[in-house]
Amino acid sequence: MNLHTSAVDRLCLRNIPLSSFSTYSIGGAANYVALPETAEDLVELYQDCEKKGLAWYTFGMGSNILFPDQPNPETVFISLKKFTEFKVKGDRWFVSAGTPMSLLSLLGLSGNTDILDFTFLLPGCLGAGIYMNAKYNQREICDIIDTVYYIDLSSKTKSVQSIPSAECKFAYKQSIFQHHPWLIVGADLNIPIHSEEQIEYVSSLVTAWKERGNHPSSLPHFFSFFLGEAHALAGKGIPTPQSMLDIIKYRTSKRHFDYPSCGSVFKNNYDYGVATGSLVDQLNLKGTEYGGAIISPHHGNMILNQNHAKASDVLYLIDMITEAIHKQFGFVPEPEIVLV
Ligand SMILES: Cc1cc2nc3c(=O)[nH]c(=O)nc-3n(C[C@H](O)[C@H](O)[C@H](O)COP(=O)(O)OP(=O)(O)OC[C@H]3O[C@@H](n4cnc5c(N)ncnc54)[C@H](O)[C@@H]3O)c2cc1C
Structure with a gap:
């Protein structure tokens, strides 16, 4: 702990565009942006914000967030992107909240298990993955979690607590963390450690990510990093399995990494029984543009930033889709992206 400089002064960058912290590349300049690398820094930051009467907003890779065009100047925006850590705990892995989920797929490959394949090229960090219970096909993040560690931000001490999966x-797309002011610090995976070689490999992977991953939240950068690492493993005799090749095919065919976006804008309404993207397709809204934003011509549930879009452009298209679905199909679709 540094006794002389307050955590806000020590850890915050000033006047930084939030667009660099969102895969949407949208968001105005924030007065305070912090990138803590440890749980201790995180706790100090919250305590200092409380002392100074500043609000905070904590997030991961910004792949499910629409930041405002004019952020509140009294809010400290806390990115967990640099809080990347794997720890060996007995025969299990502890993984910190800022670790990219896609890194887990490579951990699985190096440990001879296919349980983690579904996280390959899934944008975002583990903390938000737990918060949103991120999924791909039939697999969800909750399938691989044993215990979650969190800080109750309403408590005075801000000590770390644990809860079993x-x-x-x-x-x-639901978890208890959406209903409490609880900040996820990390989790124990229910995946056993395979070998010493796997530990060494994962440690080198984290170093490589930290060295190259300080990039803004860019989808092409994310894609090329993880594709490159899968190719590197193939070069060492661990071929990319069919399930991961299928993910590459699916995500590239839907152009997931071509334009800034936040993936699916709405959750699917399983009671109605038709995916939101198909409803948008039926309404002939694919390709509709407003300002710099466009409803993806390739996926009806994605709104892309095709040309310096503002948050207000995306919000306009969200409202348009919401009203059209309500009018035609009789329900209000629930947003999946978080509007800050
Ligand atoms: C091209 C593309 C494809 C996508 N495909 C999928 C998909 O197949 N399946 C899927 O589920 N999602 C998908 N997404 C959405 C995204 O990958 C997930 O929602 C992911 O979990 C978001 O992680 P993040 O770190 O970017 O979260 P952020 O966008 O940074 O944050 C999302 C929310 O989580 C909260 N949060 C973040 N970290 C924590 C924490 N440590 N503790 C508590 N709350 C926290 C934030 O406050 C915010 O409310 C896709 C997104 C993109 C851009």
Whole structure:
């Protein structure tokens, strides 16, 4: 702990565009942006914000967030992107909240298990993955979690507590963390450690990510990093399995990494039984443009930033889709992206 400089002064960059911290490349300049690398720095930051009467907003890779065009100047925006850590805990892995989920797929490959394949090229960090219970096809993040560690931000001490996965109320894109002011610090995976070689490999991977991953939240950069690492493993005799090749094919065919976006804008309404993207397709809204934003011509549930879009452009298209679905199909679709 540095006794002389306050955590806000020590850890915050000033007047930084939030667009660099969102895969949407949208967001005005924030007065304070912090990138803590440890749980201790994180706790100090919250305590200092409280002392100074500043609000905070904590996030990961910004792949599910629409930042405002004019952020509140009294808010400290806290990115967990640099809080990347794997620890060996007995025969299990502890993984910190800022670790990219896609890194887990390579951990799985190097440990001879296919359980983690679904995280390959899934944008975002583990903390938000747990918060949103991120999924791909039939697999969800909750399938691979044993215990979650979190800070109750409403407590005075801000000490780290734990909760078993079975008590986290995981459901489709739901978790207990959406209903409490709890900040996820990390989690124990229910995946056993395979070998010393795997530990060494994962440690080198984290170093490579930290060295190259300080880049703004850019989808092409994310894609090329993880594709490159999968190719490197193939070069060492660990071929990319069919499930991961299928993911590459699916995400590139849907142009996931070509334009800035935040993936699916709405959740699917399983009671209605038709995916939101198909409803947008039926309404002939694919390709509709407003300002710099466009409803993806390739995926009806994605709104892309095709030309310096503002948050207000995306919000306009979100409202348009919401009204059209309500009018035609009789329900209000629930947003998946978080509007800050
Ligand atoms: C091209 C593309 C494809 C995508 N495909 C999928 C997909 O197949 N499946 C899927 O589920 N999602 C998908 N997404 C959405 C995104 O990958 C997930 O929602 C992911 O979990 C977001 O992680 P993040 O770190 O970027 O979160 P952020 O966008 O940074 O944050 C999202 C929310 O989580 C909260 N949060 C972040 N970290 C923490 C924490 N440590 N503790 C508590 N709350 C926290 C934030 O406050 C915010 O409310 C896709 C996104 C893109 C851009």
